[in-house]
Amino acid sequence: MASDLFEAPDYYNLDELLTDEHKLVRDTTRNWVKKEISPIIEDYAQKSEFPMHITKGLAEIGAFGPYIPMKYGGAGLDQISYGLIMQEIERGDSGIRSTASVQSSLVMYPIWKYGNELQRQKYLPKLASGAWIGCFGLTEPDHGSNPAGMITNFKDKGDHYLLNGAKMWISNAPFAHVAVVWAKDENGRIHGLLVERGMEGFSTPKTHSKWSLRASATGELIFDNVKVPKENLLPNKSGLGAPLGCLDSARYGIAWGAIGAAMDCYDTALRYSKERIQFGKPIGQFQLQQKKLAEMITEITKAQILTWRLGLLKNENKATSAQISMAKRNNVHMALNIAREARQILGGMGITGEYSIMRHAMNLESVITYEGTHDIHLLITGLDITGLNAFK
């Protein structure tokens, strides 16, 4: 891939809304991505392989659990910092951002919020340092948008729980050391269980032939009479609200992340449009190309403001799930549209691995589906404003 010339657009001087610390967090991540992700990512995506070696770097810069308190190995940063880290990592690649999101919001977050002190001490420092990688098992082969219908379940066998069932589409599954698994107890109530690699009856086959998020590993979690020690149940929250709480945190990060992917596509297309000459002029001089570029920067700017405001609400613990849904839906859709338009601006070059755009476009097809599909988020907003449930 050509060298990373990325310059971040800031059309409304939003930098003035950030603190010096936020900017340092962002620039640090941006530099790290330029140095460690951009030079290698195209190769790994082409090979459909997760660049395992970068988990060490992600941990070192602090991308695993940025908002988790320092005493558990996190950095204790605020939510805007977390968002900016996700934005910059996804500017590099949505798959790498997925790994960081899952580790922070879907694995460390539930252990921190729903776990007991022993569980926090046991898992969080290992996850923050990248010594362990985690995954999050909610989706099942027959239950995607409707997780409440899950069939994975556990029975109380006195000194342990017996877990059975299967999860599908699980990011990081093929190599995760620990899985946060959502399963129903004998009364049909959903609980989180910490299932470790090596437990008998637990396997994690890899999902092959993806055209999207190729640099992120996806797999299944299969539980065939797995004996899970009783101390591995997350005690402090149960019910569907528990996994949904994790999703709120991850979706919030995705809302920021999508801006990163969009910025990268826009920046690439803008530069290309000034350099590519057709009919004796740079193509950026043609109105049709300007329309695309002008609409892109407008949409990016709107998304930046939306997300910044959401970050303030999140810092004050006031962001609602529905507000987060709106930002996730809007921003991912915006990014996917920009990726498609930007790809056209590059003509034939746009389909090659010389540029990041096609990779972003393909990645965003997953991002618009996972963590609540584009449709489901619309139904969440619909329910929120009408009070009428259109899910079922």
Next chain:
Amino acid sequence: MKILVCISHVPDTTSKINFTEGDTKFDTNGVQFVINPNDEFGLTRAMWFKEKQGANVTVINVGGADTEPTLRKALAIGADAAIRVNTVPADGFSVAKQLATVIKDGAYDLVIAGRESIDYNGGMVPGMIAGLVGANFVNNCIGLEVEGTNAKVIREIDGGKETVSTNLPLVIGGQKGLVEETDLRIPNMRGIMMARKKPLTVVEPSSISGETSSMSFEKPAPKGAVTLVSADNLDELVSLLHNEAKVI
């Protein structure tokens, strides 16, 4: 060992350079500022002394409040404390005098400055500080080791290297080679959080004013268009060089 690393706050090398106020002031609009690269090599070497020899590292900048993010970044990378001398630098000599005051008060053993800053490229401050505080001085350093009060310094000379033996207190003008580019550190999130608790002391300048001031700046003339002359048309080339470029 008490180390003071002088940190200059300079425009990123990719910045577009413009001047305002009738070409008398540098236009900072839209410019990203970074730690002066030569100082960053020095800071990274200082981190080595901190980690391997227990040195205490303070960073210093002479500048306005707008330079504080650069000092915070140095703290996030690992420096123990920061000092900002609250005055907008006028020229190299006045900066050196401000630094010398702090160095004398703080009794630093080793002062690591950059060989030059990449904004105005004066390259005078380190030598001047050494003169003002009466310390030893080695410029263009590409290697530095300290054992007790003895220092071994490697200096770049034309086409080669010179190894110098000297004593603390010492001032060096450092550059790439003190550490390599791959050794440079990006601060991490924990470092950024810890930097919050580290002292950044603002000291008022001693009453020294600059003896020089900029009257105007001028940018090099923009590059003209390229004229291609075919290899068999030497007469045209000669005529262009003579009549248009006026170089022969």
